[in-house]
Amino acid sequence: MKHVIIIGGGIAGMQCACTLAEKGIATTIIEKDSDLGGKIRSWHVLFPTFTPADQVLSAVRHRLAKAESVTIKTGCEAVKITPKCVTLSTGEELTCDAVVIATGFTLFDARLKEEYGYGIYDNVVTSVDLEQMFNKGEVRLTSGLTPRRIAILHCVGSRDEKVCQRHCSKVCCVTGVKQAIELKKMFPAADVFNFYMDIRMFGPGYEEMYREAQLMHNVHFVRGRISEVSPTIDGRLQIKAEDTLTGRPLKMGIDMLVLLIGMRSNDMNPTLEAESGLKCQPSGFMQPKDSFLGNVESPIEGIFYAGAVTAPKNIGESINEGTAAALAAAEWINK
């Protein structure tokens, strides 16, 4: 039986394993965490349909559980990859007929944007922290009170040369709109502001959701970056920004600041480049063989890519790439 090793057990890797199993190909998923699922595990609902993330993940888990010849190795990492062999951090060597790399991305560390005070000031949270609060069903300030004014800042660690992240993380804009609507549903009396550089609503239903946020939920959108965050005497936060549409600086007292942290290239990509002869793009994401005709192929035959390892992608795109990479790998090993 042919055997494909999938590096990364996030949504793209899981989908890839399901598809390969349907093709009668055995797979081994290598996952560094203790459980499969990747970053979607901490997500609450998905844009633009507000579908519970758990519903999507459970469906893929269910298919995977029923799939035959799928071996799952959690708590270990691949350190060297060739089309025929993967060396694990444990020293174990696994032979195979092809490899799919679905290692995804690394979240930008918001502490690097020191001016926003993440980790220093109370009630400065990231978009991921907020999703976890949504999952717990409770969004509260550290004082235990409910927020009355919330600012959501876009592009934290994206399109930012100062932190060497020039690329657009693509999904943060729509995440900001989605989270603003969720917050307004939770706290109808609260003021929710989105501070943005550009609003990039690239997907189906996204633009409609952006309009809905303004028309139905009265979410405010301010075109401008927040320059700094400070504490106030009454335990709130003061933000300074520039409203570039009116051309004026503004200062605002808020209760909570949400930082929409970007996707940066996976920390292990440089190792892949050094140890396995693969190539990184200037953004740090892995370089596919061709941007149009070989999106899920690497420059090395027998090594394939799926999901956000090559660029920021949303859940739907990652799942599609899991399928595409599985089909490409199946075609290659059956040549």
Added chain:
Amino acid sequence: MKRSSWTDYQKDIADDNYYYARSCIRQNFFPGSEKVFLDILSKDLGRNIFDDPLHTSCTGIGYHSDVVPLETIMTVVARQFALMSEAGYENFTSSCITSFGIYTELLNTWEEFPETEERTRENLYKATGREFKIPKNLSHTSDVIFHHREEIARKAVRKLVNVHTGEPLRVVEHIGCHYAKIFPKKGVGGSEFPYVLAGMVESWGGEIVDYPERRHCCGFGFRNYLVQANRGYSVANSHKKLESMAPFKPDFIVCNCPGCTMFLDKWQYTIAEMEGTTYGQNGQGIPVLSYEEMAGLVLGYDPWVLGMQMHQVDVEPLLDKLGVEYDPSAKYLGRNGKYIGRPERAIVNSCSEDTLYKIRR
């Protein structure tokens, strides 16, 4: 404040053998600060520091006012480094924040554009016949005090604590724009959450006050002040900071930069005259200290030896909180008991007419 980032911004600070470069502003407006810095280093800490009478202004004020060209300031700075080399030192420490920013900027420029260093060497040699070495270590004098802060704490005769309440004194720290905003990694703690002054305050028992306009410029800003028509802008900046910090009721402000010390101190008088507003407790001003003065008080120096009579805002309320014993009648006596003159009373000052000191003329 949950400071977590300052440890990411550490810098090498020489432990001994410093070549000292004075500050134009500090030596004129706060002469006691520079004197006490030298005394603390040499007498209290037993370190070797060379106060060279041959060095000049770095011309930073002219540089930032567009009257001194880049090539000129590079040559002047190269001469300072040549003097350091000739005196047998490798560790350069600068009293002025502007100078520190300039030394940092020029060293970085020479590293990024080596041809500018070559041209500077040529210019210096042609002009003075001197040659220079790049300092092994460049630090601001606050870095040096920060480096020795625990040793100072061990030798301290008092803490930054209100002796009447036992509570830590609440301190506003202001590091000055040119300390770390230009090159954050050259300042202890970086530019967003600097730790150079905060570290001293915490080691000596005080409590740092964070407030909304903490990062804002004091208002000096060279052209803001040097061009008379712009001075309103300078006052407005100090006003913004003072308005922002006042609700936190700080006991004093400690500054890194000589210019900031001067402006946050003296503009309090101006604002009081313009608007009748004072920002300290009991209707007076908020005392503004240099870190050398703060260290000197902790080590038990006499406030008048520290030169604190040169301040616009009276420091006596702070001295009383600290439990410092001082001779009020000696406030305006300079060296050898010579009367140095007394400023007119002002609203930001603490002493009412009936407690005016008896001046020994």
